[in-house]
Amino acid sequence: MALRNSTRTGVVGVAAAAMAAGAFMVPARAASDTPPAGDGHRATQRSMDAIVKAGTPGITAQARDADGVWEATSGVGDLRSGAPRGKDDKFRAGSITKTFVASVLLQMEAEGKLSLDDTVERHLPGLVRGNGNNGRRITVRQLLNHTSGLFDYLDDEKYIETYTGEGYLKHRYDTVPPENQVKAALSHRPPSKPGAKHAYSNTNYILAGLIVEKVGTRRSYEDEVRARIIEPLGLKNTSNPRTSVHLPRPSSRGYSKLFKSAPDRIDDITEMNGSQGWSDGDLISTTGDLNRFYKALLTGKLLPPKQLKAMKTTVDSPGAPYAAYGLGLARLETSCGTTLWGHAGGIVGWLSMAVTTPDGRHQLAYNFNGDWDAASWLKLTEAEYCNTSP
Numbered sequence: 001m002a003l004r005n006s007t008r009t010g011v012v013g014v015a016a017a018a019m020a021a022g023a024f025m026v027p028a029r030a031a032s033d034t035p036p037a038g039d040g041h042r043a044t045q046r047s048m049d050a051i052v053k054a055g056t057p058g059i060t061a062q063a064r065d066a067d068g069v070w071e072a073t074s075g076v077g078d079l080r081s082g083a084p085r086g087k088d089d090k091f092r093a094g095s096i097t098k099t100f101v102a103s104v105l106l107q108m109e110a111e112g113k114l115s116l117d118d119t120v121e122r123h124l125p126g127l128v129r130g131n132g133n134n135g136r137r138i139t140v141r142q143l144l145n146h147t148s149g150l151f152d153y154l155d156d157e158k159y160i161e162t163y164t165g166e167g168y169l170k171h172r173y174d175t176v177p178p179e180n181q182v183k184a185a186l187s188h189r190p191p192s193k194p195g196a197k198h199a200y201s202n203t204n205y206i207l208a209g210l211i212v213e214k215v216g217t218r219r220s221y222e223d224e225v226r227a228r229i230i231e232p233l234g235l236k237n238t239s240n241p242r243t244s245v246h247l248p249r250p251s252s253r254g255y256s257k258l259f260k261s262a263p264d265r266i267d268d269i270t271e272m273n274g275s276q277g278w279s280d281g282d283l284i285s286t287t288g289d290l291n292r293f294y295k296a297l298l299t300g301k302l303l304p305p306k307q308l309k310a311m312k313t314t315v316d317s318p319g320a321p322y323a324a325y326g327l328g329l330a331r332l333e334t335s336c337g338t339t340l341w342g343h344a345g346g347i348v349g350w351l352s353m354a355v356t357t358p359d360g361r362h363q364l365a366y367n368f369n370g371d372w373d374a375a376s377w378l379k380l381t382e383a384e385y386c387n388t389s390p
Contacts, residue, residue, distance in 0.1 A: 058085035077252025094345030102328025209279025241274025254349025336386035
């Protein structure tokens with residue numbers, strides 16, 4: 001799931017953020033897994049300070065490299081009290097959730113419980129039907145790499161009306177069963193045929209979560225994520241909120257500009273029912289936990305070689321911030337030619353990014369507690385890996 005705003009509910013795709021930022025385009029020089037030497041993380045800190053000066057309330061970040069762990073913040077975590085952002089802040093990580101979900105399904109494939117080439121119909125019989133939608137023609141793999149062709153439920157007009165502006169403030173505490181989101185998507189004809197092209201749709205990962213529950217031995221998608229990833233990796237600050245509306249402490253407040261007609265109005269939207277993100281974007285985490293997760297993933301501690309190779313087998317994602325998209329994992333190319341793997345996440349009130357070099361030796365994770373500066377979303381990554389700053 002990605003951020004909500006006044007013109008569109010739930011998701012403003014990370015593609016728009018990247019295009020505005022002008023980052024992750026064609027590499028300017030030979031690829032490298034390390035940034036230019038001599039400046040440490042000072043460029044990253046300067047970039048954080050500049051983004052806060054431009055209007056984002058606050059930023060928390062963590063980098064890990066050969067020199068150790070660097071943690072930094074800029075700005076405030078609470079506009080009312082002026083309290084600063086914390087280095088250990090917990091926040092809503094949005095679509096970074098998708099990498100966790102894909103990892104669970106790939107573990108299940110390694111255990112022989114499913115195949116990536118299974119149809120959706122096999123695991124969710126009768127669910128994906130009508131208006132030209134056909135679960136018998138869509139595979140698990142196509143859900144995970146966004147080539148299913150399914151409509152994004154967050155583009156549904158009724159869904160937008162319910163969760164935009166005053167509608168969002170009225171309904172943010174509502175529990176939303178995943179079947180409601182599937183129903184909204186299937187009320188539309190699919191924009192493209194299965195396998196025809198990459199088109200980011202949060203509907204894919206709602207269905208992926210339902211498959212996790214159908215195939216798994218535990219009671220819920222959240223239980224599978226906890227047992228398979230969170231507990232084995234010791235991610236003590238990571239959780240799936242289920243229907244809770246609260247952020248666990250320590251945390252900052254999250255802010256959004258919900259009204260196009262009032263562009264300077266900022267609403268505190270920290271509290272929201274976790275079910276409104278679910279398996280496409282409900283994860284709560286910290287920069288430290290996200291860095292530990294992606295290092296473990298890329299260095300083979302979560303998946304056997306066959307499944308990790310499948311996860312890193314990509315399709316082109318034109319117009320997105322990613323050079324290519326695998327199975328819940330994206331490949332990025334910075335302007336200085338550094339190859340990165342990771343995922344971005346946006347949800348109402350929050351923007352996040354977590355990336356790592358292919359060898360897991362240089363990582364970066366960060367979070368904004370305001371969702372409106374999409375043009376600056378990816379600048380920290382450029383600063384960290386290319387030593388660029390304002």
